[in-house]
Amino acid sequence: MAFKPPDGGAAENVFQLANGLAGGGWEVELVGPLESPVYERLPAELRVHRLPISPGYSSLRSNALAMRGLMRVLDGGRFDLVHAHSAQAGVLARLARLAGGPPVVYTPHCFTFLGHPSRGRSAVGLAIERALAPLTAAFIDVSAYERAAALRLGVGAAEQHHLIHNGSAPCVEGELDAELLAFRGSGPLVSVIASLRPQKRVDVFLRAVPRILREVPEARAAVIGNGPESDRLLRLARQLGLDRDERLLIAPFHGPASRYLGCSDLYVLPSGWESLPIGALEALACGVPQVATDVGGVGEAVGADTGVLVPPYKPRALAAAVVELLRDPDRRARMAAASRERHRELFGLERMVAQTAEVYGRTLLAGAGTPAGNGHPHAARIGAASPS
Secondary structure (H helix, E strand, O other): OEEOOOOHHHHHHHHHHHHHHHHOOOEEEEEEEOOOOOHHHOOOOOEEEEEOOOOOOOOHHHHHHHHHHHHHHHOOOOOOEEEEEOHHHHHHHHHHHHOOOOOEEEEOOOOOOOOOOOHHHHHHHHHHHHHHHHHOOEEEEOOHHHHHHHHHOOOOOHHHEEEOOOOOOOOOOOOOOHHHHHHHOOOOEEEEEOOOOHHHOHHHHHHHHHHHHHHOOOOEEEEEOOOOOHHHHHHHHHHOOHHHOOOEEEEOOOOOOHHHHOOOOEEEEOOOOOOOOHHHHHHHHOOOOEEEEOOOOHHHHOOOOOEEEEOOOOHHHHHHHHHHHHOOHHHHHHHHHHHHHHHHHHOOHHHHHHHHHHHHHHHHHHHHOOOOOOOOHHHOEEEEEOOO
């Protein structure tokens, strides 16, 4: 199993699949970046291959080294298939297929041509995905939005695409983050819990915070996360005068997310683009109402009974929705109960793992390869990689 980002939703998805599949009899190995918080949580017996992979496609040398490393891992025919997560891992795994590697199941976790503000990057991403579609045994689309967009834009045939919504673990009750618990005090707490990357548009939330705190003075706002946007967001907070407001906290993330969701009264996801964000699923599991931007497949997770959808890039609209819910604790209580029920019905891990294993089995039985395990797809070896 190959994955690209070291953290965030794609990495969490890899972790949950690796655990679930290994527990179901599949032989799983991971190929990923040199460092990832996921590695600390994996069972000791699960083999991990770490490659020196840099983000993006601009470094030809880095990608050549990553390709060479992946080919070394795959050499010898030990694997029946590779499940690649995210765009860069998808490119490397399918080029390896061209060079004689095993069949590739590919989960984009939001195709690079969807939603990204850079038209140039979107155009390049679309061209790459169209070119590599014939080398893809199966696409796993984590949202109906993603699947429909791929088919509309000519990326693969309908029979290649399989819709499997992301899943997330049940909420871990008990341990709460001590810093956030002390910070929240007696007022309601609004939290963004996300990777601090441009996609998540945490800056939009920060621009909404002054109005939120002005209209609900007893509220608190928190940004919990790690990532390349951290310094820029701290500068923006200073520009907005929020660095002098004790009602705002910006702090690093140390999983699981339930440590922070258990302290929160409202979860906010201000993303510019998404497919199906795992953060929203974790909020559902913990019974925390959501205010999220109506982008990609977010509406497939956040329902009218669990939260409020707002337009992207609109701080005023985001603030208005947050204020409305903060002023209505009874509505939040109903949304909390509906959120837990929605997660139980639609976004459990067992469903996701079982549906993924079914795609693997179909791929192998379609003649893509003879299982190297015990002659049965369920015992097949899976390489999993996601470089970053």
